Amino acid sequence: MEKKEFRAESKRLLDLMVNSIYTHKEIFLRELISNASDAIDKIYYKALTDENIIFNKDDYYIRIVADKDNRTLTISDTGIGMSKEELEDNLGIIANSGSFAFKKENELRDGFDIIGQFGVGFYSAFMVSETVTVISKGFGSDEAYKWESNGADGYTIEPCKKDNIGTDIILKIKQNSEDEKYDEFLEEYRLRGIIKKYSDFIRYPIKMDITKSKLKEGSEDEYEEYLEEEVLNSMVPIWRKNRNELTKEDYENFYLEKHFGFDKPVKSIHLSVDGVVRYNAILFIPSKTPYDFYTKEYEKGLELYSNGVLIMNKCPDLLPDYFSFVKGVVDSEDLSLNISREILQHDRQLKLMAKKIGDKIKDELSLLLKNERETYEEFYENFGRQLKYGIYSDFGMNKETLQDLLMFYSSKEKKMVTLEEYISRMPEEQKYIYYASGESIERIDRLPQAELVKDKGYEILYFTDEIDEFAIKMLMNYKEKEFKSISSGDLGIETDEKDEEINSEIEENKDLFKLMKEILSDKVKDIKPSKRLKKHPVCLTSEGELSIEMEKILNTMPNNENIKADKVLEINIDHNVFNTLKSAFENDKEKLELYTNLLYNQALLIEGLPIEDPVGFTNDICKLM
Numbered sequence: 329m330e331k332k333e334f335r336a337e338s339k340r341l342l343d344l345m346v347n348s349i350y351t352h353k354e355i356f357l358r359e360l361i362s363n364a365s366d367a368i369d370k371i372y373y374k375a376l377t378d379e380n381i382i383f384n385k386d387d388y389y390i391r392i393v394a395d396k397d398n399r400t401l402t403i404s405d406t407g408i409g410m411s412k413e414e415l416e417d418n419l420g421i422i423a424n425s426g427s428f429a430f431k432k433e434n435e436l437r438d439g440f441d442i443i444g445q446f447g448v449g450f451y452s453a454f455m456v457s458e459t460v461t462v463i464s465k466g467f468g469s470d471e472a473y474k475w476e477s478n479g480a481d482g483y484t485i486e487p488c489k490k491d492n493i494g495t496d497i498i499l500k501i502k503q504n505s506e507d508e509k510y511d512e513f514l515e516e517y518r519l520r521g522i523i524k525k526y527s528d529f530i531r532y533p534i535k536m537d538i539t540k541s542k543l544k545e546g547s548e549d550e551y552e553e554y555l556e557e558e559v560l561n562s563m564v565p566i567w568r569k570n571r572n573e574l575t576k577e578d579y580e581n582f583y584l585e586k587h588f589g590f591d592k593p594v595k596s597i598h599l600s601v602d603g604v605v606r607y608n609a610i611l612f613i614p615s616k617t618p619y620d621f622y623t624k625e626y627e628k629g630l631e632l633y634s635n636g637v638l639i640m641n642k643c644p645d646l647l648p649d650y651f652s653f654v655k656g657v658v659d660s661e662d663l664s665l666n667i668s669r670e671i672l673q674h675d676r677q678l679k680l681m682a683k684k685i686g687d688k689i690k691d692e693l694s695l696l697l698k699n700e701r702e703t704y705e706e707f708y709e710n711f712g713r714q715l716k717y718g719i720y721s722d723f724g725m726n727k728e729t730l731q732d733l734l735m736f737y738s739s740k741e742k743k744m745v746t747l748e749e750y751i752s753r754m755p756e757e758q759k760y761i762y763y764a765s766g767e768s769i770e771r772i773d774r775l776p777q778a779e780l781v782k783d784k785g786y787e788i789l790y791f792t793d794e795i796d797e798f799a800i801k802m803l804m805n806y807k808e809k810e811f812k813s814i815s816s817g818d819l820g821i822e823t824d825e826k827d828e829e830i831n832s833e834i835e836e837n838k839d840l841f842k843l844m845k846e847i848l849s850d851k852v853k854d855i856k857p858s859k860r861l862k863k864h865p866v867c868l869t870s871e872g873e874l875s876i877e878m879e880k881i882l883n884t885m886p887n888n889e890n891i892k893a894d895k896v897l898e899i900n901i902d903h904n905v906f907n908t909l910k911s912a913f914e915n916d917k918e919k920l921e922l923y924t925n926l927l928y929n930q931a932l933l934i935e936g937l938p939i940e941d942p943v944g945f946t947n948d949i950c951k952l953m
């Protein structure tokens with residue numbers, strides 16, 4: 329029989345899996361039972377929605393058989409099964425999730441915690457098995473097939489006999505080694521324990537023959553053993569259980585069982601609603617950002633059940649985009665089983681659920697912020713960008729909902745603060761909420777534009793995320809306090825005295841400013857004496873809605889239209905440099921041109937903007953030397 333090779337990446341993963349030093353090898357059973365349950369979900373759903381299929385609830389179950397003599401453990405299900413092609417497509421290559429492909433080959437060292445990071449479903453069977461045999465008959469086909477592999481060098485597929493639709497997975501359990509005991513995976517009590525721990529909430533019965541003893545017939549003290557089939561799981565979906573009965577661990581196990589993530593959720597939210605629409609939901613806020621979260625491939629959504637039957641894997645309409653990181657399940661007895669995706673979108677009941685779910689997530693996040701600051705900050709580190717995106721998108725429709733969840737780094741507190749905290753510390757005379765944008769905290773810290781605001785003792789919020797300034801422009805104000813960039817034209821701090829001084833300098837040096845403006849005519853919109861600079865000689869600011877930071881960001885986008893902010897070069901008239909400019913204007917116009925260009929380029933450097941003509945700039949410096 330022909331042996332087929334696994335694809336390259338699958339082979340690498342299998343090698344790792346077979347030699348895995350993973351300590352929780354027991355999770356292979358969780359993975360296989362979860363696949364079995366998914367397969368039954370599929371046929372169960374078909375049966376309920378297709379009149380031609382005869383429906384008998386007792387036909388749907390998972391069965392575990394441990395055979396110590398032959399060292400085999402069999403997991404059978406009466407699910408939808410797999411055709412020959414499906415066996416090949418689904419088991420011959422790595423899980424479609426793409427999570428594995430995402431990791432670069434060189435990151436996959438031996439001992440690398442793949443399971444902890446991704447969970448790899450079916451393949452985990454190779455952690456405990458020498459050989460894995462899958463016998464399956466797919467729904468709608470007359471033939472059954474046997475897929476077999478020892479992990480190392482490929483797999484075989486051949487026709488075989490199987491009466492019913494469904495799948496048997498037969499594991500030939502490894503021999504004990506010096507460090508590893510595999511026998512335990514054939515022990516009744518151990519299997520029972522694993523199933524109770526990870527798969528208690530599976531909706532279908534997980535059956536196994538359990539050894540019991542009874543008095544021998546006719547004897548008063550002699551016992552004999554016999555086997556009796558038992559259902560090992562409670563089958564009540566976790567979301568139907570009473571919150572008080574459940575522990576944190578139960579929720580965490582459910583999160584893992586469902587593959588919502590391979591981290592521990594920051595928060596589990598359990599909802600039981602008995603209103604116009606009745607439903608139960610369990611929602612999770614993950615602690616780690618999924619690897620594809622900020623990509624187009626990421627799909628948001630909650631698992632949607634109609635009275636315990638899965639009708640949609642990821643129902644996007646239940647979650648607003650700004651909470652797209654939330655995972656979980658929603659089960660409602662009021663939803664029709666046959667509801668289609670299109671109808672669902674307009675469904676009033678669904679809208680009511682979505683509203684309540686959104687509100688609840690918001691409330692839980694607010695509580696987290698209030699009561700578990702550190703955890704919230706970690707959460708914000710991961711998903712804060714999504715919240716800010718939420719403020720910006722939909723024309724700011726959700727800003728009221730989200731504004732109190734925002735945090736920014738504070739120049740004064742040297743840590744993340746909320747807008748509410750900022751406002752509560754504001755001196756009475758302070759008119760605006762000040763912010764500064766830049767690549768990093770260190771860089772913003774050194775911006776000359778901040779001098780006046782800092783001198784006044786006012787707090788500045790640092791915007792280091794690309795979305796920050798866009799979001800704030802949408803927010804416009806918070807509790808009636810307007811946001812103000814430290815680079816904007818009017819800071820609202822300048823004194824009348826300073827204004828007078830500046831006006832008289834402008835008047836006195838009219839021609840100097842005019843000439844400098846001509847020199848930089850295609851580069852800046854204006855040149856003027858600065859009201860904000862204290863120690864530094866120059867800086868760039870902007871006029872109008874578009875800031876220099878926003879210009880930078882917009883120009884990194886695909887199909888940018890080379891949008892430019894209206895830049896203003898501000899000169900510190902109290903700095904010695906200004907005297908130098910004045911004397912150059914009187915005595916040597918060529919020098920004035922040189923100085924003007926130098927100052928402009930310095931200002932660009934401070935802003936982190938590229939110098940348009942670096943060679944010209946270095947030549948200018950040489951001229952000075």
Ligand SMILES: Nc1ncnc2c1ncn2[C@@H]1O[C@H](COP(=O)(O)OP(=O)(O)OP(=O)(O)O)[C@@H](O)[C@H]1O
Nearest residue numbers: 363364367407409418423425448449450451495587
């Ligand atoms: N018992 C089964 N019955 C029917 N199909 C199965 C069974 N076990 C696995 N499959 C099929 O094989 C595929 C691959 O399974 P695997 O456990 O590797 O990944 P997955 O379950 O799709 O993804 P993930 O593990 O990330 O949830 C499944 O998607 C399913 O189509």
